[in-house]
Amino acid sequence: MRYVKREYAFFDALSRSGNDMQMYDRVKDVLKQMLLGQAARVGAELSYSGIPHDYALEILVSAVSSIIWLWIRRGCKEAPEQICAIIEKNKTTAPVYIIR
Known part of the structure; x- marks a missing residue:
C-alpha cells in the first residue's frame, strides 16, 4: 500500500484513474x-459458511x-495504514452491521 501511495501517478495512469476494469480483474x-x-x-x-469455494473466494477478493x-x-x-485498517475491519464486519 505504501508503494501504491508513493507511486500514485503510475498507478493512476495504469488503472486509468481506477476505471480500467481489465486492470481491476488482474488485481483480483x-x-x-x-x-x-x-x-x-x-x-x-x-x-x-457453506458458500461454494469459487463464490467465497470472489467475496473475499472483491472486498x-x-x-x-x-x-x-x-x-x-x-x-496506507488507514486503508490496511479498513481492509482488516472489513474481514470481521458483516454488511448487515454497516446498513443500520
Whole structure:
C-alpha cells in the first residue's frame, strides 16, 4: 500500500484513474493467487459458511480489491495504514452491521 501511495501517478495512469476494469480483474487475480498461496503455506482451508469455494473466494477478493480501487480513484488521500485498517475491519464486519 505504501508503494501504491508513493507511486500514485503510475498507478493512476495504469488503472486509468481506477476505471480500467481489465486492470481491476488482474488485481483480483493476483489477490486470489496470494490468498490461495498463503492458505496453502499455513495449511488452511478456505470456507465461507457453506458458500461454494469459487463464490467465497470472489467475496473475499472483491472486498479487498474494491477498497484498494476506491482508494486509487479517490487519489490515495488516506494513509496506507488507514486503508490496511479498513481492509482488516472489513474481514470481521458483516454488511448487515454497516446498513443500520
